[in-house]
Amino acid sequence: MPIEYRPAWPDETALVLRLFRVPFRSGPHLRIFVASATEPRERVVGCFVSCATPALAGGDGRERCYFVWRLLPGYEDGPVRAELLERGLVDVASVRALPLVTQDLLESADCPRAQLLAAHGFAQLETIDEYQAGFDEVWSRCRRIHERLERHGGVPAGGRVLSFEPGLLPAIRTALHNDHIMNTAEFDARVGGENAERVDLERSTAIVVNDELVGLMAVSPVAGERGYVVSGRWVDPGYRNGWVNAELIYNSVRQGVPLGLEFVRFVASQKRHQETARLAIRLGGEPVRRLIRYARESQ
Known part of the structure; x- marks a missing residue:
């Protein structure tokens, strides 16, 4: 099945946030990249959503970019998962040179998602x-x-x-x-x-x-x-x-x-x-x- 990887269209924002239960609100710091199946009809099957968070007074003075990377059932264990992560990381890096942090937590360092993150230079931040x-x-x-x-x-x-x-x-x-x-x-x-x-x-x-x-x-x-x-x-x-x-x-x-x-x-x-x-x-x-x-x- 052909898959297109692209930034979300403006009229897709609300749908993506709701469909994938993304824990961020829409706003100027939000960036949405999607995987979209093109046949038999076009529909979003995965998302890479990032949100930059500002440094606040009294904190450590660092901005960070939190992200979620989610797919519909049927796509989680296939090649779309790896491709969406890779392209999503490239997309967010093109506009934000910030430390990246996973919003979603993983239950094992040996699971496929953890291995994909490690292959892209991610390390365990906290347990x-x-x-x-x-x-x-x-x-x-x-x-x-x-x-x-x-x-x-x-x-x-x-x-x-x-x-x-x-x-x-x-x-x-x-x-x-x-x-x-x-x-x-x-x-x-x-x-x-x-x-x-x-x-x-x-x-x-x-x-x-x-x-x-x-x-x-x-x-x-x-x-x-x-x-x-x-x-x-x-x-x-x-x-x-x-x-x-x-x-x-x-x-x-x-x-x-x-x-x-x-x-x-x-x-x-x-x-x-x-x-x-x-x-x-x-x-x-x-x-x-x-x-x-x-x-x-x-x-």
Whole structure:
């Protein structure tokens, strides 16, 4: 079957983002390259979508380009996969000399996708562990932690426990991006409801002290809303050993009680988020999956 590789046409943007569940929003930093079958009728069968993310104040000062590389069933294991990656990389390099980072995570360094990435100069950037615990067990442990906090005075003066209110979103976005928890492109898509794991703004928790953001926990409904995934968690270094951690998890989990959830899932980078891993284990979480992110410096 003849396959054409080309930049997406403007009127294909919305279709591609929806069809392949791309976790980026359309905008000036987005570039879409597609594989299109030309017979018996023309249709997009794969995409290579990249999104440049700016360097934000307080971060490491580096711009990066995140990308997804996805195909329809029936094309994933054929030659189109390798050809789309190669041509997509050439296309993005023609307009952006930035470090490239995979948005999608791989479950094995030996899988065909990992081998193709390695052949194009990509190396493992980080390993990410997922932990899962039964919701009832998490809620029981959270209540006990909260009760101990209340006995010691509760939330101190000047502290407020809030949902992800609109006025807080810029600070939340920056904190998640700069700590390499969730890049700005992914955050914008999740908040905009354009991602399979949208951030639940009402049930996510932000904590401010004297109007300064000191902690946040983003939760996303998964598995047909049978569970929560803690898709982003950040605490200011000056507050990591105190009440903020307890209030973040207690408030976010409490919001899920009326929903009849079955489980809570935590995501933690081995390199940067050991505290989240320790929290997951403390709440009864068991490791369920290990994932790998790949990256390549600009060429």
